[in-house]
Amino acid sequence: MSTNATHEFPSLVGGVPLPVDFAPSILFACLYAVMLPVVFWRIIHPRSRSAALAGTTFFSIERVVAYALRAKASHDLGSRMSKGLETYLQVTYAGGFITIGQDLANVTRSLLVAYTLGGDMLAKHKLTPQIPKCGSSFEMQEPFATLPEGRFDTGGQGDPAITDHPRTRYWIRQMSGIWALLFLVTIILSAIAGADYKEAIATGADAALVRWLRYVSTGLAIILLHGVGGLAVWAYFYMPRVPRSSVVWIVLVASLLSVVGIYRVDTMFHNTTSLTSTAPGSLTSNLSKAGFYVFHVAPEFLAVAILMSLNTRRVFATGMWGDWRISDPKPQNNxxxxxxxxxxxxxxxxxxxxxxxxxxxxxxxxxxx
Structure with a gap:
């Protein structure tokens, strides 16, 4: 099938893989591959295993494949002109930072909920907050000791000296639930845009729809990332028990992912008429490709590297599953x-x-x- 057309369609973010893409694609494929032992260690080791970063874990593995395929396409004309491969790359580029952002929202929820727990609520949740020392809400001790069943030893019925904040916890959960739904909407819109992109290349059908879906999904993701970072900043000033270092990590990762979203918004208005086009706006120039690797690929990798290098259960108090409850468990009749x-x-x-x-x-x- 010819790659030339008389109709316009949205330019590929990152451009068509050319020989100049080989070195950076191999570089990032190797960087993600080097990080895989850390990823597998987090999965295997019981003290760091957590499902709260499941999306980021799969993303780390998928990126090795994606950049290996991009490196192959840079020197293989058949792969370079494959509409299926280009559609796959566009879908994974669009959804990658959103997936990481969704996991970031999950660990933020777990962190803030964990540090509203007090009294017997500590024993009723499987989160892993660090307990403040007696007489001080700012000094932190080690997390709860892990029991063989995956529960955490809180010394019996909980610590009555630690104040419980059920109302704050309720509103954090409500807000996080809305975020979860909006992130799901964002992923669905991004997937629809990716599914229609192949048809937009072939016939120009739904090209305008693809463009607007990309804008809406990316813009909504940026708003959600700013919301997650803003909530973390609020906790920094109004929740003294929350570890300051954990908040800093959340804000840093949210900022890195926002860079990806802003870059995408800045480039998605370009159109092209051919996968082989090198005309202005095709995003195939050396400058455009440098911008792709600096403002899209590198921030994504740094965000993943930060989250994977940290012990999520300790730093973000996620426990094994994070906070999935809609409300607090009701007391049992003894x-x-x-x-x-x-x-x-x-x-x-x-x-x-x-x-x-x-x-x-x-x-x-x-x-x-």
């Missing part, structure tokens, strides 16, 4: 172990009393002193 036999008999179903033999035996037991 019945005393010395309940009298009479009260236990009275709690039996009424139909047992109607059975002649059973009724006789039960009445005999009640009459026995």
């Amino acid at each position: 019945y005393p172990s010395n309940t009298s036999s009479t009260s236990r008999l009275n709690s039996l179903p009424q139909f047992l009393w109607r059975l002649p033999l059973v009724g006789f035996l039960l009445r005999t037991c009640r009459a026995t002193p």
Whole structure:
């Protein structure tokens, strides 16, 4: 199929892979590959294993494949002109930073919820906040000791000296729930734009729709990333128990991902008529490609490297699954172990009393002193 057309379609972010792309593609493929042992260590080691960064973990593995394919296409004309490959690369470029941002929102929620816990709520959640020393809400001790079942030792019924903040926790969960839905919408819009991109290249159909879907998904992602960073900054000033270093990491990663989104917004208005075009706006010039690697690829890698190098369970208090609750668990009714036999008999179903033999035996037991 010819790669030349008379219609316009949105230019490929990063441009078509050319020989000049070989070296940087190999570089970032190797960087992600070098990071894989750390990724697998986080998965294997029980003290750092957490599902809160599942998306970022898969992203790290996928990027090795993506940049290896880009390096191959830079010297292989058949791969370079493959609309399927170019569509795949555009989809993964569009959704990558959004996936990392979604995980960042997850760990931010876990961090802030964990440090609103107090009293018996500490024992009812499987998060791993560091407990402040007695008499001070600013000094931090080691996290709870990990038990074999994956629970955390809080010393029994929790620490009554630590103030519980259920209202703050409620609003953090409500806001985080809205974020989760909006991130899902963003990913869906990005996927639809990617699915239609191949048709936009071939016939020009839905080219305008693809462009606007890319704008909406990227713009919404930038807003959400600023919201996550803003909430972390708020916690820095109004939640003294939250570790300051954890907040700094969240703001740094959110800023790096925002750079990716802003770069995409700045380049997505360009159009081209051919995958082989080198005309202005095709994003295939050396300057355009340098901008792609500096403002898109590098910030993504730094964000992933930061999240993967940190012990998520310790730094962000995620536990194994993060905070997934809609509300706090309700207290369980604890019945005393010395309940009298009479009260236990009275709690039996009424139909047992109607059975002649059973009724006789039960009445005999009640009459026995």
